[in-house]
Amino acid sequence: MSFRVGLALLKTEIGKVWGRPILEITVALMAVMTLMSVQPITEIVRHSEFLDIFRSAVMGSVSATVASLMLPWIIMCSVLMALSFARDYESGLMQSILSTPISRKMFFMVKFFAVVLPLVLLSWVLTTFFVGLTFYSSPWLVLQLSFYMLPVSFLSLMFCGGLGVLVALVVRRTIPAVLTSLLANFFIWYPTTIDTKRALMEGVGYANYLCLTPHDGALVFLDKLLGIVPKGIPLEIADALEYTLPASSFAVLLVFYVCILVIPMFVYFIRRFEICD
């Protein structure tokens, strides 16, 4: 009975969250991101004499493209989660629904997964599609990506979702919650834009730990799963965490990030959260 109730509410929540033209905006953003980040294949071919150099260049390009393609999903996740919780709180919908005999546990899970699950599926399908479209000459790589993208995307978006809920439950106002969530995610995203290799070469100590940040960690994890290894790592930075830690360490790290955000939020919501607007 309660499972059916949960499904009915999930269907309604998905209808509400995804009723806006979010998908269209995201696809457009992804198309732009792909065009901006990909190195044209023709250029790579023109300057490559050997197959391994070509393959390495393609892999590097795939890595950069995936990194860019993740950003729209992270933005979407922040915005939608803040909208889903803060807006419902502010409008009184949360109060109305929680005045019915539905458990807070179920309500939280429905709201959380109504945002995260479609995003995970869409990011998986669309990222694979865009990468496949651009790198059709490397089908094996695209196939591998389609396989590994799902867990990475899931962990990454669960983290974003947890952050969105944290912000929404603390701020409790729609616009400030959306803006704070976006800013927080951009801040956490920032390390992915830093050229770690160059920073390490220049002796920037903290650069060694950038790969441990949630988004950068997710991208390094994906690179490791795909077997993308940066070419020509100088000996003095060969022991950096990004190169020495195995993929499993990054998986554990990402699970840890998700757990420290989502579990406390879940417990707080079901045991302590008060509707007192």
Place this chain on the structure above:
Amino acid sequence: MSCEVIGEFKSVTKRFGATMALDSLSLKIYRGVNGLVGPNGAGKTTAIRLSLGLIKPNVGSAELFGSDCWRNSLVVRSKVGVLYEKLAFYDHLSGFEQLKLMAKLKGVSVSLVELKELLGIVELDTGAHDRRIGVYSAGMRQRLGLAQALIGNPELVILDEPTSNLDPLNRAKILELIPLLRKEKNVSFLISSHILPELEKVCDNFILMNKGKLLRQGTLEQMFDKSSSSIKFVIKVQPVESVAILLKNEEYVEDLSVIDDSLHVVVKDVTLFKQRLPLLIGQAGASLDEVKMIESDLEAVFKSAVEKEA
């Protein structure tokens, strides 16, 4: 008023930071129609939220139908329907779909006929229920909210400012609906409203609050017993002079005058006055045509109690 207590607040204190929303509040909710009266910031909505387990008391406990409102909120909420002042729905659904969803959330199976009947009660059955809620007027949303509160035959319906968005005609309809539902479906009500004459018409138990505290609770007459305010009555009686002479000697009468064959009496003890008046009329050999209170009863008590508190 029924004597059966269906809910009770026991010394409930609720603070939000430095603000004391409820201050050692103790009250009883009876089977019947309960009116929750108080100025803005009295703590009425906090009390409603607390009774539904949406907030947790700092001190004390609240019970509805024998279950703790915070710890067993699911049990409580399964017996209660609520209409909040701040109305919120899934705006992309139609009124009909919203009600079906709410029925599912309440764990009740409602047939199509029952849903249509419910929509008929709140007059949303003329095609409006098929339209998206997003395009509903404020009045339509209010009526849909009421239908939502009534779904699944709850034992108690909590209405927070139920007529605030309605025109006088619809307001009257809602007020007619309350005694009807009380009688036909044995539904109890807890109604919070600023429109005191409306509450006076439908409620049989009143809870008067101010600054998070209970000022008074009881029937309208019991409220007067505790009130020190003087109330003015106009009595149409024949012959007027003989009754006036007898009333002048009564100690609870503060002022008395005869204007246009009517007695204008200011009394400080309404209960005693109501008890003594038939006796005095009989003693004078007079016949009573009408007794009318000049000010809205509840408004008088409300003003007096709040002023006294201030």
